[in-house]
Amino acid sequence: MSQTMKAQRTPDRHLVHCLRCHKPQECISVHLARVCMRSSTPEERAAEVQSAKASSKGWVRYGRNWDYNVICKLIPDRCSQANLVNELLRRGFFVANQPSETDAEAPSPTRVVPSGPTQKFFLFGIAALKDCQTILRVAKPEINRMCQDLEMGRKLGHRESTMYRYYCEATLVFAHMLRPIAVESLTDSDWLDRFEHSGRVVIGVGRGTDTNTLLALTQWEEACLQVYFSKIRPGNICHEKPCNAFFLVSSGEAVSSVSRDLKCLHDLHKLPHFTSQDVRRAVGIAAQKLTEPQRQAVQFYLDRGARDVGPQDAVDAAVLLDSLCVTRLKMSSSEENDLDLSVEEVIITRINCFEKFAVAQISDLQQKQKNLEESMNDKMPSDMAAVKADLSALRSRVEAQGQQIGEIKRILEEKATSGPSHSEVQRKRSAPSPDWTPEQKRSRSEDLDQILQPFWPEKSDARERLSERQQAFFNYMMDQLKVKDRRDLQCNAKRVQCEGVSRGVWEEDWAPEDIKTSFQKHKLPHFTSQDVRRAVGIAAQKLTEPQRQAVQFYLDRGARDVGPQDAVDAAVLLDSLCVNSSDDDHQSFAELATAGGSSSLPTARKDFSAFVTSFPISLDGQPPSKKQRVKYGFPEDRTFYDKWRVSQYAQRREYLLEHFKVHKPSTGKLSRLIRQEGWKSNYPKPEEIQRLWKPSPSNLAIESDEAIMKCLSEQTWTGLAIKDFGAKQGRGVVATRPFLKGEIVCDYHGKVIPASVGKEMMRDLGDQAGYLFFFKAGQRDLCVDAQTFPCTCHPNSDTFGRLINHSAKMPNLKPFYCSVKLSGVKTDVILFKALSDIPVDTQLKFDYGVRRTSFRGEGLNLEWLDE
Numbered sequence: 001m002s003q004t005m006k007a008q009r010t011p012d013r014h015l016v017h018c019l020r021c022h023k024p025q026e027c028i029s030v031h032l033a034r035v036c037m038r039s040s041t042p043e044e045r046a047a048e049v050q051s052a053k054a055s056s057k058g059w060v061r062y063g064r065n066w067d068y069n070v071i072c073k074l075i076p077d078r079c080s081q082a083n084l085v086n087e088l089l090r091r092g093f094f095v096a097n098q099p100s101e102t103d104a105e106a107p108s109p110t111r112v113v114p115s116g117p118t119q120k121f122f123l124f125g126i127a128a129l130k131d132c133q134t135i136l137r138v139a140k141p142e143i144n145r146m147c148q149d150l151e152m153g154r155k156l157g158h159r160e161s162t163m164y165r166y167y168c169e170a171t172l173v174f175a176h177m178l179r180p181i182a183v184e185s186l187t188d189s190d191w192l193d194r195f196e197h198s199g200r201v202v203i204g205v206g207r208g209t210d211t212n213t214l215l216a217l218t219q220w221e222e223a224c225l226q227v228y229f230s231k232i233r234p235g236n237i238c239h240e241k242p243c244n245a246f247f248l249v250s251s252g253e254a255v256s257s258v259s260r261d262l263k264c265l266h267d268l269h270k271l272p273h274f275t276s277q278d279v280r281r282a283v284g285i286a287a288q289k290l291t292e293p294q295r296q297a298v299q300f301y302l303d304r305g306a307r308d309v310g311p312q313d314a315v316d317a318a319v320l321l322d323s324l325c326v327t328r329l330k331m332s333s334s335e336e337n338d339l340d341l342s343v344e345e346v347i348i349t350r351i352n353c354f355e356k357f358a359v360a361q362i363s364d365l366q367q368k369q370k371n372l373e374e375s376m377n378d379k380m381p382s383d384m385a386a387v388k389a390d391l392s393a394l395r396s397r398v399e400a401q402g403q404q405i406g407e408i409k410r411i412l413e414e415k416a417t418s419g420p421s422h423s424e425v426q427r428k429r430s431a432p433s434p435d436w437t438p439e440q441k442r443s444r445s446e447d448l449d450q451i452l453q454p455f456w457p458e459k460s461d462a463r464e465r466l467s468e469r470q471q472a473f474f475n476y477m478m479d480q481l482k483v484k485d486r487r488d489l490q491c492n493a494k495r496v497q498c499e500g501v502s503r504g505v506w507e508e509d510w511a512p513e514d515i516k517t518s519f520q521k522h523k524l525p526h527f528t529s530q531d532v533r534r535a536v537g538i539a540a541q542k543l544t545e546p547q548r549q550a551v552q553f554y555l556d557r558g559a560r561d562v563g564p565q566d567a568v569d570a571a572v573l574l575d576s577l578c579v580n581s582s583d584d585d586h587q588s589f590a591e592l593a594t595a596g597g598s599s600s601l602p603t604a605r606k607d608f609s610a611f612v613t614s615f616p617i618s619l620d621g622q623p624p625s626k627k628q629r630v631k632y633g634f635p636e637d638r639t640f641y642d643k644w645r646v647s648q649y650a651q652r653r654e655y656l657l658e659h660f661k662v663h664k665p666s667t668g669k670l671s672r673l674i675r676q677e678g679w680k681s682n683y684p685k686p687e688e689i690q691r692l693w694k695p696s697p698s699n700l701a702i703e704s705d706e707a708i709m710k711c712l713s714e715q716t717w718t719g720l721a722i723k724d725f726g727a728k729q730g731r732g733v734v735a736t737r738p739f740l741k742g743e744i745v746c747d748y749h750g751k752v753i754p755a756s757v758g759k760e761m762m763r764d765l766g767d768q769a770g771y772l773f774f775f776k777a778g779q780r781d782l783c784v785d786a787q788t789f790p791c792t793c794h795p796n797s798d799t800f801g802r803l804i805n806h807s808a809k810m811p812n813l814k815p816f817y818c819s820v821k822l823s824g825v826k827t828d829v830i831l832f833k834a835l836s837d838i839p840v841d842t843q844l845k846f847d848y849g850v851r852r853t854s855f856r857g858e859g860l861n862l863e864w865l866d867e
């Protein structure tokens, strides 16, 4: 993202509109406490903050923020400015930076908003044709897949077939401007009477009555409707109540409200609402671009609701409507020169697409590296060499990518200052790059190649082979597919390929290998912590006790807080382990078996952890067959097999829940994800996930709060001080300013380590004070180590979280877990939230969650734990 775009967006992002005074606020909670809700209770204010935030989020989503200064730039006339602002406010828009009443001249009531630029300006506020077509574009890939499935004889579930019907209806309303009522009256005989005319399939709607509505479908649309007609509709026909309507609901009756169906489709895809009238209005506006006769033809078609038009009129109108919809031109036509993309648009699309890739890839890699480091101590000897290789490959890749991304960002920033801004590009859409010379265009493309080259080296050859249209298609798909992770990438590669073939963007036999390669390149072998949990013991058997401790020390700390000599020693020892482990895996098992007092290998393996070592549980794996189980020395019954499946089921459940942290997913979304993952059995039902779903302490809210993020990374929490409470309690933390209920006070800062490591540290502590915070993040058991103090990241500052004392009965803070991106890396953090309003000079306390009887044994007699 260019610096300019960032700078333009950032201020708006944090504005929350106060629902009381109707003014945008930078800090709504402070504003309410000081101005609009001075005498209300903190609970009432907190509720108001929530509603204001929700409301602002909704508005922002629909792009309804305006800046008065921008309005002034666009419309120099002051009276028109005032009229426009009034009109925007009346329609529920936000206008920031409005002049105070004394600054502004009161608009004369007799003056009207002039036409021309102002009228054009208004167009931004209503649905543009592009928006109206969004629904068709967004839903199309899925419909295309359903269409293929249906053609291959697969039956769709009730939800999917209903969605398919919605889409067919939407095509007729949003692409052919048919009134919903005309769609309702389409009958099967109309459909059977369809005929071809000038390369389109023309159908007449409402034949047999006075009116005769014709519309001209493209081949894709016709195929889509035909599949509805032949595959879905027959399943709904109810013979007792014969109905010849084309669209039937599952009870066999004609659909009663196409408008409602369309609304459902919008809801399903979380798109802004607009009615078929909005679409027609937008078409009328878009038609201004056409020549006069063309415009009249469209108007004629629209005015009559496609009634009384001949087949040629219908085809002409459909072609013209197509030409108005940029997206349809991009995606539906098979003629290359129909792709009316300006160079700027291509560049912007590619940069956007690139950014998504870059960010997804680097954070994926960093996460992978972190996981590897964390789980290395548990790794099977046989995997050690592979893990080490992965780790060093990952490290160098992360480093290289970091450098590349830095470089690319620099280039993007340079481009942002020299090239056109995104909004300028948007405005140029209707007249594609008239002021760009061929040299400029070439230089832009070269810039782009330079940008993409380091990130996508293997694509450079492919880029030359791809036509502009194919490139645009590819980028479009990447944008649509919202590539999130490696798994999606693989699955999406197939979808990109299928979509491309079905849209005629590339030939069936032209496999875009380069795309696949780029997806597969980053696929790394799967392993889970369960794969390896018990291997530590096995590896350690080979070492002397001091050696084992040295390695453990090194691994526990992820090679971070160790001295150079420790690192060298540990590396040498690790190497020795890896060399041995590759060929004596069985040997070590045998040794282990003997060491454990068992006489034979199979007996030693008869426990579930050995079973999962042999057959790692993964999201995508299959449990071993009976033959495999026996071959590896396990009993042939299904006890372990069933346990394996239960664990996989739990993993999958966790994965699905993890996927939807912010919003509760619909069953549709869940089913889609499950399908995408390719799980055929042993997965939780969408309803179960919905039942289990809980809003995670909004990561998003934390991440979007710049102040909190800054305090998290720089440890600059304010309003806190350390105070000595005497011999009994030691030091503690007091508030030096009031905190409101629900406010984030600080975090429990330290290094996040596996809980098992933390427990070991705790064992060594005896009755000394401990600075370890144990928590669960999904299925991971973790611990914040604030024992090792000062931390390496803030060697010169005291951190507060570790010094907060305990209270079981009167805590005023509550810790909660959340995962946020700090400097681009997903990080597990523990934050403290005020449980009630906290006055100045109060000691902060939270419940450590342990009692005298459950903590380090009663023998220590820690009475204060129960206080």
Ligand SMILES: C[S@@+](CC[C@H](N)C(=O)[O-])C[C@H]1O[C@@H](n2cnc3c(N)ncnc32)[C@H](O)[C@@H]1O
Residues within 6 Å of the ligand: 728, 729, 730, 731, 732, 768, 769, 770, 771, 772, 802, 803, 804, 805, 806, 807, 864, 867
């Ligand atoms: C995380 S530290 C808190 C800071 C600690 N007071 C200090 O001076 O470093 C936890 C230790 O503080 C002490 N502590 C915490 N809460 C206490 C309380 N309510 N009463 C007495 N001691 C407490 C215990 O020794 C405990 O092991």
